[in-house]
Amino acid sequence: MTFVPSEKNRSKPAFDTIEFRRAELPSEPIVPEVRNVAQRQWTLSAGLLRNPDAESLPCLISCSGCLAKELGLCAGLNQKPETESDPRAAITLLTSSVHTIPARRTICHPKEWSEFIPIICHGWALSSIILPDGRRQILSFPLAGDLVSTASLLEPMSGRSVEAVTEVTYRKFKRSDLKAILFENPIFFENISKAWVEERTQSDQLALGLGRRSADERIARLILNLAERLAKRGMTNGQTMEFPLRQRHIADATGLTPVHVSKVMGEFQRAGLIEINSRSLTISDEAELRRVADWR
Amino acid sequence: MTFVPSEKNRSKPAFDTIEFRRAELPSEPIVPEVRNVAQRQWTLSAGLLRNPDAESLPCLISCSGCLAKELGLCAGLNQKPETESDPRAAITLLTSSVHTIPARRTICHPKEWSEFIPIICHGWALSSIILPDGRRQILSFPLAGDLVSTASLLEPMSGRSVEAVTEVTYRKFKRSDLKAILFENPIFFENISKAWVEERTQSDQLALGLGRRSADERIARLILNLAERLAKRGMTNGQTMEFPLRQRHIADATGLTPVHVSKVMGEFQRAGLIEINSRSLTISDEAELRRVADWR
DNA sequence: CGGGTGGTTGATACTTATCAATGGCTGTGG
DNA sequence: CCACAGCCATTGATAAGTATCAACCACCCG
Numbered sequence: 001m002t003f004v005p006s007e008k009n010r011s012k013p014a015f016d017t018i019e020f021r022r023a024e025l026p027s028e029p030i031v032p033e034v035r036n037v038a039q040r041q042w043t044l045s046a047g048l049l050r051n052p053d054a055e056s057l058p059c060l061i062s063c064s065g066c067l068a069k070e071l072g073l074c075a076g077l078n079q080k081p082e083t084e085s086d087p088r089a090a091i092t093l094l095t096s097s098v099h100t101i102p103a104r105r106t107i108c109h110p111k112e113w114s115e116f117i118p119i120i121c122h123g124w125a126l127s128s129i130i131l132p133d134g135r136r137q138i139l140s141f142p143l144a145g146d147l148v149s150t151a152s153l154l155e156p157m158s159g160r161s162v163e164a165v166t167e168v169t170y171r172k173f174k175r176s177d178l179k180a181i182l183f184e185n186p187i188f189f190e191n192i193s194k195a196w197v198e199e200r201t202q203s204d205q206l207a208l209g210l211g212r213r214s215a216d217e218r219i220a221r222l223i224l225n226l227a228e229r230l231a232k233r234g235m236t237n238g239q240t241m242e243f244p245l246r247q248r249h250i251a252d253a254t255g256l257t258p259v260h261v262s263k264v265m266g267e268f269q270r271a272g273l274i275e276i277n278s279r280s281l282t283i284s285d286e287a288e289l290r291r292v293a294d295w296r
Numbered sequence: 297m298t299f300v301p302s303e304k305n306r307s308k309p310a311f312d313t314i315e316f317r318r319a320e321l322p323s324e325p326i327v328p329e330v331r332n333v334a335q336r337q338w339t340l341s342a343g344l345l346r347n348p349d350a351e352s353l354p355c356l357i358s359c360s361g362c363l364a365k366e367l368g369l370c371a372g373l374n375q376k377p378e379t380e381s382d383p384r385a386a387i388t389l390l391t392s393s394v395h396t397i398p399a400r401r402t403i404c405h406p407k408e409w410s411e412f413i414p415i416i417c418h419g420w421a422l423s424s425i426i427l428p429d430g431r432r433q434i435l436s437f438p439l440a441g442d443l444v445s446t447a448s449l450l451e452p453m454s455g456r457s458v459e460a461v462t463e464v465t466y467r468k469f470k471r472s473d474l475k476a477i478l479f480e481n482p483i484f485f486e487n488i489s490k491a492w493v494e495e496r497t498q499s500d501q502l503a504l505g506l507g508r509r510s511a512d513e514r515i516a517r518l519i520l521n522l523a524e525r526l527a528k529r530g531m532t533n534g535q536t537m538e539f540p541l542r543q544r545h546i547a548d549a550t551g552l553t554p555v556h557v558s559k560v561m562g563e564f565q566r567a568g569l570i571e572i573n574s575r576s577l578t579i580s581d582e583a584e585l586r587r588v589a590d591w592r
Numbered sequence: 593c594g595g596g597t598g599g600t601t602g603a604t605a606c607t608t609a610t611c612a613a614t615g616g617c618t619g620t621g622g
Numbered sequence: 623c624c625a626c627a628g629c630c631a632t633t634g635a636t637a638a639g640t641a642t643c644a645a646c647c648a649c650c651c652g
Contacts, residue, residue, distance in 0.1 A: 129504045131590075137504040151496040154489040159497060183482045193450040196492065200447040201455060203499045208425045208433040210506035211551030215608070247631070255507030257609055262631055294427075511640070542598065553641055558599060 065232065066145035068096075068119050068173065071191050100169045103244075107170065108148065108162040116172040117153055120146050123168035124244055127160045128252065138253040139206065141165070141226065141245075144233055150196045153178065166244045210255045213294070218254040219264050220293035223274065227283060243281035268292075361528065362441035364415050367487050370467065396465045399540075403466065404444065404458040412468040413449055416442050419464035420540055423456045424548065434549040435502065437461070437522065437541075440529055446492045449474065462540045506551045509590070514550040515560050516589035519570065523579060539577035564588075 063069045098121065101107065107118060107125060120142045127148050128138040139160065142148050152158050156175065182188050209218050230241045247265070251258040268274050273289045275282040283289055290296075364370035370392065394417065397403065403414060403421060416438045423444050424434040435456065438444050448454050452471065478484050505514050526537045543561070547554040564570050569585045571578040579585055586592075 129500055131504070131508065133590075135508040137507040139500060139503055149496065151493045155493045159500065183485070187479075189479075189482075189485065197447045197451045200445065200495075200499075203496075203503065204425055204435060204455065207435055207499065207502050207506055208427070210503055211433040212427065212431040246629090258631085259610080259633090260608055263608095263633085266632075544598080554599085555601090555642080556640055559601085559640095562600070 063121070063145060066119065066121075067147055067191065067195050068171070069145075071188055096171050096173045098169060098171050100167065101164050103164050103166050103168075105168075106161065106163045107168065108158065108160070110159050110161045111157065113156050115156060115175050117175050117178060118148055118162070118170045118172050120144055120148075121169045121171050124165035125162060125168050125170070126165055126249065126253075127158075127162050129159070130161055136252045137255065138249065140202065141249075141253070143229055143235075147195065150192065150199050153192065165249065215254070215256050215260060215264055216267075216292055217294050218256070219250060219261065220268070220273075220289050221295065222250060222253055223281070223283070224289060224293050224295055239283040239286065241281055242279060243276065244279055359417070359441060362415065362417075363443055363487065363491050364467070364469065365441075367484055370415075370469075392467050392469045394465060394467050396463065397460050399460050399462050399464075401464075402457065402459045403464065404454065404456070406455050406457045407453065409452050411452060411471050413471050413474060414444055414458070414466045414468050416440055416444075417465045417467050420461035421458055421464050421466070422461055422545060422549075423454075423458050425455070426457055432548045433551065434545065436498065437545075437549070439525055439531075443491065446488065446495050449488060461545065511550070511552055511556060511560055512563075512588055513590050514552070515546060515557065516564070516569075516585050517591065518546060518549055519577070519579070520585060520589050520591055535579040535582065537577055538575060539572065540575055 108114060110130070122144050125142045125146075125148070126138050127140045127142060128136050130136045140146075140149075142162075147153065148162050149158055149160060153175070182192070209221060213221070226243075227236065227239075227241060230236050235241060247258045247261045250256075250265075251261045254261070256264075265274075265276070268289075269276060271285075271288075273283070273285045273292070275284055359365045359370070362370065404410060406426070418440050421438045421442075421444070422434050423436050423438060424432050426432045436442075436445075438458075443449065444458050445454055445456060449471070478488075505517060509517070522539075523532065523535075523537060526532050531537060543554045543557045546552075546561075547557045550557070552560075561570075561572070564585075565572060567581075567584075569579070569581045569588065571580055
């Protein structure tokens with residue numbers, strides 16, 4: 001017995017992007033390409049701003065449910081003051097800046113000591129831990145309105161790696177500003193604690209899934225979970241949604257290999273549970289998918 | 297393809313205690329047998345109180361590192377006021393009660409709506425999620441000084457099941473009292489946020505382990521992790537420590553089966569990494585165990 | 593004693609990983 | 623515009639890791 005079950009992993013990268021990941025780690029944070037959202041052209045549509053860059057499915061920007069907005073710290077992208085005297089003009093209490101980065105770019109390095117708290121405004125991100133040998137566990141897919149982690153509110157280093165899945169727009173708040181406001185208005189802790197408890201529940205469920213659920217269950221649950229979160233943001237069209245995740249993402253989120261994910265998703269499609277084409281996913285048989293997922 | 301990979305699990309309990317677990321869930325919380333610690337006979341030894349009930353290894357009670365003590369909310373078991381006028385007599389700001397329950401008893405039910413925050417004072421507890429079909433994932437083993445979950449500080453329902461591994465002594469604080477003090481003294485949030493970030497790190501590592509590590513790694517890491525935490529509490533004797541966990545506990549913490557845990561631990565012992573006898577564990581070859589664990 | 597719990601072991605089955613080959617797609621440079 | 627290189631998804635063959643099943647023994651503890 002050697003006790004080195006993953007030696008192969010270590011001597012030889014399991015995935016072809018490992019070298020990239022390794023090289024990426026010690027490098028300096030990439031300076032995000034700054035394109036202030038306010039400078040873009042937006043069209044008002046049904047009370048929501050529509051992103052003119054979105055090509056296929058119209059992708060709506062919604063800040064509803066965003067922690068920063070609930071805390072009154074951010075006026076949101078879709079809440080322009082009606083007039084100069086509109087109180088919402090003063091709502092943005094914190095210094096913050098909006099950034100947009102292309103897909104696959106790193107937003108935050110695990111060892112990066114950042115004085116900013118990023119909140120996703122648009123696009124799909126992922127938050128993960130990466131081992132030196134290249135194994136990666138994705139912990140969450142932050143969508144619009146999500147903090148990467150509530151821990152980032154208070155600690156400058158998350159220990160996590162955050163990267164963009166699609167093009168991502170995010171807003172950076174200065175932590176010291178937020179803390180100052182928080183300690184002056186402890187009532188804000190109620191809001192934060194809500195997010196905190198929510199995150200705790202999610203992470204408990206993640207551990208339960210990784211430790212005790214089968215591959216089918218994990219994948220089905222990931223799909224349903226994402227569908228639910230997208231629906232809450234108005235990012236679904238019936239049972240159809242944009243689905244930019246690569247099978248590698250699903251694999252790293254469920255603790256499986258990309259090959260096995262391909263096989264399971266193939267079975268799901270052949271069984272008529274889901275349909276996938278051109279980066280969009282449709283849940284065709286939700287009841288059965290829920291049953292497979294052992295949902296709720 | 298049936299998509300019911302765990303049907304066997306469901307139709308027939310995988311473990312013999314499942315029926316017990318099932319029956320236990322909907323029942324009313326068991327009223328803990330109250331034995332006030334103050335009524336026991338304690339002997340002062342090296343500045344720490346020694347539990348007279350402990351038979352084999354002397355088990356020291358230490359509140360150092362306990363969140364409640366750091367917050368100044370609890371004077372601790374080993375810090376009796378010297379005199380009536382000793383300021384420590386007034387330290388216990390919160391109404392709290394001490395309870396002792398025997399091993400294997402449930403401390404808190406997942407759906408229980410409790411107005412109390414339990415903190416472990418003595419013994420080993422476990423915090424887990426249990427699925428209706430009996431599968432269980434242990435999320436942590438709270439030891440002396442540990443909150444079950446920082447989420448319990450603010451929310452009345454943890455969603456977790458907490459039970460005693462050994463006989464457990466714990467202290468219950470009233471949440472409303474704690475909240476009142478917290479909001480009057482926001483500086484306490486600094487302490488709490490520290491615990492929170494710590495917990496977040498632990499839970500990230502748990503997910504990483506369950507998703508991406510082999511059985512050997514997971515078990516070795518669990519042992520090292522516990523050894524480190526016990527050492528911090530002065531509960532080790534060199535490389536030897538009390539180890540009350542059953543293999544079922546290790547299995548449910550690592551996402552494996554008890555049988556496989558037995559095989560791996562057998563290998564570890566035959567390879568001279570650890571020794572186990574009569575509920576105590578010795579790490580014989582720490583360097584090698586760390587290597588197997590892919591530690592740090 | 594006797595029954596329940598817990599640990600060990602071997603045989604076997606199942607789930608998932610690994611390896612390898614293929615083809616589609618996309619972006620890039622000549 | 624085409625050729626080409628990467629990346630991605632798919633598929634089949636095979637291997638490894640872990641689970642399941644069953645039997646047995648060793649304890650405790652009542």
